[in-house]
Amino acid sequence: MITGALRQTGRLFALAAEVSRAIFRRPFQFREFVEQFWFIAGVTVLPAALVSIPFGAVIALQVGSLTQQLGAQSFTGGASVLAVVQQASPLIVALLIAGAGGSAICADLGSRKIREELDAMEVMGVSPVQRLVVPRVLATMGVAVLLNGLVSVVGTLGGYFFNVILQDGTPGAYLSSFSALAQLSDLYISELKALVFGFIAGVVAAYRGLNPRGGPKGVGDAVNQSVVITFLLLFFVNMVMTAIYLQIVPPKGG
């Protein structure tokens, strides 16, 4: 049981290493990359925007209500933008990339595997990792980074709207507290998180897709597992990255 789990983990890391190496191997599959990028962006953009508006609103309302009780209402904007940019945005991106993009990748690779298409590819001397997995992982990473920007903006706008309209916050105070508390490195860590999450989502989806167990039912199970595993990993990695970031980058307000 334990050795089984360790073996799976080891093979997952081995695939991650192989993907990282194959990224730099020529020829680069540009066409496949563009197609996958377009596909993943297509299935994630709209839901991401729709999720981020209420998410930004919830944070703004919650933080607004707290700061009101503490008498620090003028800092609502800064606090909610930090929460949205640093935490909410990368996580929303991660959930959508894993749930919409990763599951599609996993199902696609899994059905190709059981139809022996991947074997056929290997027999023809073409590495499925380089030909199929690398473009997909790069596409998830790219889409994650861009999507993260979108979600940050939409989430912040949502927060602004709810704070100013519903909680009678002043626009000036909301905006000026941005620069009082938030700094550029908050955006950098947010994008870095999105990049890492995209990589993890892509690799986990590819790993489960390349190793389905026993026929069509195995592909369904693999998709299910890939989403669950990705979520677990992403939340854990998010915690680690947040902890490290808060340690090494001094907060602006202090």
Add this chain to the structure above:
Amino acid sequence: MGIEVVVEGLTKSFGKQRIWQDVTLTLPAGEVSVMLGPSGTGKTVFLKSLIGLLKPEKGRVLINGVDMVNSPERDVYETRKLFGLMFQDGALFGSMSLFDNIAFPLREHTRKKESEIRRIVMERIEVVGLLGAEGKLPGEISGGMRKRAGLARALVLDPQIILCDEPDSGLDPVRTAYLSQLLIDLNAQIDATMLIVTHNLDIAATVPDNMGMLFRRELVTFGPREVLLTSEEPVVAQFLDGRREGPIGMSEEKDAATLAAEAGAALSTEARLRRIVPQLEPSPGLPPRQAVTRRRQRVMSMIDRLPPAARSAIRETYAASPEAPTLPMPAAGSGT
């Protein structure tokens, strides 16, 4: 000319289950070999091991000095370009048309222009008789067509070694006969080493130069076709006759008690005579198979070590065409 494939002491298990062990054989360069075996004896696993898709625990598969089992992945990938493998159900890429499927190896491995690719692909499509279907998706055509498209894709890079996994399964007898002829014609044209895995007796009787059989986790025998066709080995005899009496059972193999009961019963099977059917010749207009001459030399040099029945069968075959073994000449002028 094809490349020799040397298999030494190959052993493969899945978990605790041993598939076959200590398989040692040599596929002579440019000749056609058939691997027989009842269902479930690991014939497909053997094919996949030859090409390095599965890694046996022990043994070596040597091709041009590269060991497909233990060599670095890079060398294995390089060597695979010498292979064409025809999968059991074609293993075509479901999202591509037949044309793109067959063009895939060319686009991946060569820098040919699209017009050049088109010419080669259409040529191969014509060889396997799929003209007019090149725009279809694999999901839109029959199993037999998928198989032939898979063969076309395997051929497009002019492979030196061609492996066919059950080329007959799912085909009617007429199509199987055409496919047998196609394989022999191919061998005449490109002189590639070929291994066909099958349990079809017609293919086994007419196509190969050499035959082997896998049973009970072992290679029962491998050698010139006459050796297997005249073999008195119970497994081989049972299989070639397609009868129930013998060591092969429904599930896998029979237990001792059943076998003993059978041995007690009078067997009418001994009397059944197997005739050796002549091998297929390339279609008229094609060059003779170069492998025939090479095989004749090879077989004649080892004839003293073969069983007597095989020996006389080989002498009989070659007596029919003494001087020009590549042509189906009448035996006029031959003294014996």
